[in-house]
Amino acid sequence: MTERITPAMVNSSTLSALGSSLEALERTTDELSSGRTILEPSDNPYGASQVIDLQSQLDGLSGYESNAQDGISWENTASAAMSSINEVVQKVRELVLQAANGTDDQNDREMIAEQVEQLTDSVKQDANAQYAGEYIFAGTATTEPPYEQGENDEYKGNAETISRAVGPSASITISTDISTLLGNGEGSADGKLLDTLRTIAKDLRGGTPEDVKALSSTDLGSLDANIQTLTQLQATAGSATDQLQAALSRNEDLQTSIAGALSNTQDTNMAAASIAFANEQAAYNAALRTGATIVQESLLNFLQ
């Protein structure tokens, strides 16, 4: 004897077929409307942990990106300040040459000395350049200006460096130690720029033939040495900017590739999902149609 089939069996299998068709349809609808294949970790446990990892990497990269951009702006401010110092120093050099050629009298040299003193202040002002409220030439003592205006030439900053992280365990130093150029002024006799400028002013006011001679020999020599140092500092800052630019473009490449990996892991393949949706809809319709037909059939319909 064949297996007996009862209406209850037909009903339960029809219902369970309808249920599973509808469930598949709902799942695909969720994927299509959210654009995600991983709606909860059980959909793809390994994928879910990958998403956490990749998303964090991506967030990290966007942090590194803003660090690099911030570093570049910092370096731009520093370079502008150093260019301005350079202009001042070139101007002083011209004045020294003018005073040293002997045609000027003591009055003229006094006036030049005054100009040199004003220019010294403007150098110190450039050294007090700020970026986003921080003094960029003060080492890590960024809240106080490294140089005071006026007589006191002492460096108030420190020799520590500031860096920006541009990748995991990759950071670039963005601070410039301006004290290697400017020094501590007259009293220190360190031969740095401020000392040189103070000496030049003193020699201009001195008026003796030795002083005038010193202008064109030792003073000019010191000034040239200082210019050399400045050029080096500018080169270092320029190279930091280049490194930051390179890090920035590497960062963009990485962001593109990680965003791609993230999308592969968690985003819905719209084409595939749309086709699956159409298939599931057809299956559901078929289940509904056959179900509606079979549950109505009975011998009762044919008995008179």
Added chain:
Amino acid sequence: MSIPTLQGLQTALSGLVAEQTALDTTGNNIANANTEGYSRETALLEPDPPLDIPAISTLTGEGAQLGTGVSVSNITRIRNVYLDAQYRAQNSALGGASTQAEELAQAQAAFDEPSSSSIASQMSSFWTAWNSLASSPTSEAAKEGVVAAGEQLASTFKQLSAQLSTISSQAGEQYAALTGEGGEVENYANQIAQLNGQIKLSEEAGQQPNEMLDRRDLLLDKLSSLANVTVTEEPDHTDTVSFGDAAKPLVEGTTVNWPQAITEASGGQLGALLGLTGPKGALTGLQSGLDNVAETLIATVNEHLAKPFFSGESAATLAVAVKPSEVQASGTKNPGGNEVALAIAGLRGGAAEHGYATLVEKLGSDVQGAKDEQNNLQTTVTAINDQRQSVSGVSLDEEMTNLITFQRGYQASARTLTAMSELLETLIEHTGVVGL
């Protein structure tokens, strides 16, 4: 010796009665076609003892036997007890797997991954905040950002930990409700014990109490979803029911032994509830896993700082211990220093994050496994139930056919009665009446 004059009427009457009983049984089947737990019934018809007629043949002098009609020997239910045992075994497993899947799905919902409010996102924001502080170590806004991100992360940890505790304690409450006084276990056991008594009496009186047997079987089916059930039918037709790994049978004759201690080895819904919240259970594992992540986070962040940023030692106690003004980007007094902030921002992708991702992966595969198991068992249970339905279920087509068969049988018996009546009429009214 000849055939008794009125025997034909008796035979026809027995046919009428038997066909009517069969019709009634069919009617009862149709009425119960959609009753849960009902087994179709059939009236067993048996020929009545024949009448011995000695020397009926004048030719050979041999006797013969004449049938005297039909009677209904019994109305039995059609049921396969082996399928019942299989069904109950799988149903227990299904009860366990469903509970497991349900509870773990709740835990998964509490984790809320992937989303922007999950721990993973908050942790990522926390590292980003430290990175911003590294870029502007003197900024008050950046310090506040670090503390705000830290507080948000800590409160998400706390919330999740509390949600997991709630799920655990709800599982405990559910277990207590099912097993407690007036709970399902006791309720079912009492009804089964009562039915045992009634069934015993009926059987002793020589009746087959089909409806009570069906009800007892249905109760055993329901009980099997709570824990493993083994049923032994005793000679007096009572069922002895052993339940999970309880020491004594839950029901023995009319006695109920409940409450009893059971363990997670009992299977079914109760076994799963005990297992989930037990020391090696999945919920307990999630809670301790989350605590480990919190501990790692606290340790890896605090080791870079002179004044601890986080306080607490578990997910539930995690908190930010500093005010924004106390956040230091550097270990030195220099305002522009940022080496500490850089180091903490560099914890991104480190042990805490990795531990959390592993926890989520483990939870995901547990939920996936539990759901798969639930689906497989559901298929098995449905298949066994279909087999049971195939044996015991009411088929309306069949009943309709039976209805016509028995109706026709009844009509034919009635016709026999009419024929017999006419026969007797001839005999009584017309015999010996000549020429009137």
